[in-house]
Amino acid sequence: MQNLKPKIPGVSLNHIVPTPESELLTGVPVFFGLASSDNNEPKKLTLRTQFDQYFSQIKGSQSQGYLKNAIKGFFENGGRLCYVVALENNSLDTLKQALEASELLENTDLICVPDIMLASNADEIIKMQQAVLEHCEYVGNRFAILDALNVNDVEKLDWQRKEFSSHYGALYAPWLKVENRPDFIPPCGHVAGIYANSDTTGGVHHAPANIELEDVINLSISLTPTEQEQLNPKNQPGINCIRSFRGRGMRVWGVRTLSPLPEWQYVNVRRLFITFGRWANFNxxxxxxxxxxxxxxxxxxxxxxxxxxxxxxxxxxxxxxxxxxxxxxxxxxxxxxxxxxxxxxxxxxxxxxxxxxxxxxxxxxxxxxxxxxx
Structure with missing residues (x-):
């Protein structure tokens, strides 16, 4: 390479490469679920295949759990980066401790806990989901993607909806059928991928809805427009329905939060303000x-x-x-x-x-x- 000498005596050329600024990422979830690992530290995943490198099923657990399928759904639907925290058991105390420990993670703005749905009854599920919402409200920079109960009874779904009142989360129904699994799985992982995809293509202010779900072959129930209206009453917490449309596939057909306040009823608006706060702390x-x-x-x-x-x-x-x-x-x-x-x-x-x-x-x-x- 040619050595360029300065023409002015006493003046030298110094080529300074500017240090790139760190990027404020959005659409990055922390997944919590039943799994065993070499240590309890959160693992960073950029490929779905990395899950098997870090985690294995807990021996003797009541089910294989939903964590692995949720993470696969995240990446299949446009997710690029997530963190995974393994839980030794599905108790409320264990979840709270893991949520608190995860506060040290930077560049995360979503929470998914699919294995909450393995709890023994609906009341336990509600308590654990409330703990996730309380965590998001406390840290102020995360948004919870929660799963509705796996039931065919719209009245039961409506009961679950009424148990929540939070600006920091959204609830999704119904459950999803995926390949190589006989039962249905909670939708949170796939929906998190939709969030990440929407952030990438349009920005955090774009509504993460009306995007076709990938890696889904059926829904646990088919909700009608009338049932969707029941689950999304005005100025009340709502459930975002996943619906199947002829020729258009299965799509997230709602963008409501669990807030009763009109100004915070839209997921994209709430996340815009969360991102604003994260930017302020970051910069x-x-x-x-x-x-x-x-x-x-x-x-x-x-x-x-x-x-x-x-x-x-x-x-x-x-x-x-x-x-x-x-x-x-x-x-x-x-x-x-x-x-x-x-x-x-x-x-x-x-x-x-x-x-x-x-x-x-x-x-x-x-x-x-x-x-x-x-």
Whole structure:
């Protein structure tokens, strides 16, 4: 290679390769399920075939479990990356401990626990699913994909739906028939793949619905439009139905959360705000412990505005002008003396998602423990 000498004495050429910025990933689930492993640490999978390298079936378990099929369904439907945490048993305490330990995982924003459905009765299933929702609400940066009961009774499904009230999860029915397995399996793994596929092709603000499911040959029940309306009442938690359409295959035909609040009833809207909070923690962490002064407020307002504008340009926010799509406020009004004495910096952000017709407001509060979204 030719050595280029500088023409100006005392001046040298240094070729600096910029360090690429870390990417904020979305559509990355953590799967919890019955399996045995060499250690209890989460395993990172980028191929479905890696599951057998790390895990094996627990000897003497009541069933082979659903974990392996759920992960296969994830990758078959567009998933690219997931983490797997092996559970020694299917108890509530074991699940809670594993959820807490998984908080150290970065770049994960979804939770799937298909083997919850192996619990002995519906009440136990509800308790464990509630624990998953509570975990997602506590960490604030994950969304739960839950499985409906494997029943033919729509009234029983409606009962399960009414047991939940959370902005941080969605419920899916019915169960799926896949090849090389005699029974039906919970849909969460396949749906997680749909989420990942939708994030890749359209962005986290796109609705993960009306996408044909792969690796599915039948449904446990066929829900009618009338039954779907019963399971998706207005301003109440809903169940997203998977339905079969002639000539179009089997598709996720719903995008509702388990929230009773109208502004949080859509999965893509809730996940957009979760991603906003993850972005803030990912990109503004270096502002923690800085002096709570005008210069910090200006910086936060500028960086948040740039990110909000990028969301608007992607089509995540409505409005023909930026001020119709978002606003950012970080000044003396949002940071009165009492807040500064508490060591907090507060930025007020309003976003107008493409589905609801009004601003949804959130507060970013910076403290020594990080940035939280309220």
């Amino acid at each position: 503004l962490a270096d502002t923690v412990f800085e002096a709570n002064t005008f210069s910090l407020w200006i910086r936060l307002e500028r960086e948040l505005s740039v990110y909000c504008e990028s969301l608007w340009l992607q089509g995540a926010l409505k409005g023909t002008l930026g001020q119709e799509a978002f606003y950012v406020k970080c000044d003396e009004e949002t940071n009165p003396p009492e807040n500064r004495e508490m060591g907090q910096v507060v930025a007020e952000v309003g976003l107008a998602p493409t589905v609801p017709g009004e601003f949804i407001q959130l507060l970013l509060v910076q403290s020594s423990s990080g940035i939280s979204i309220k």
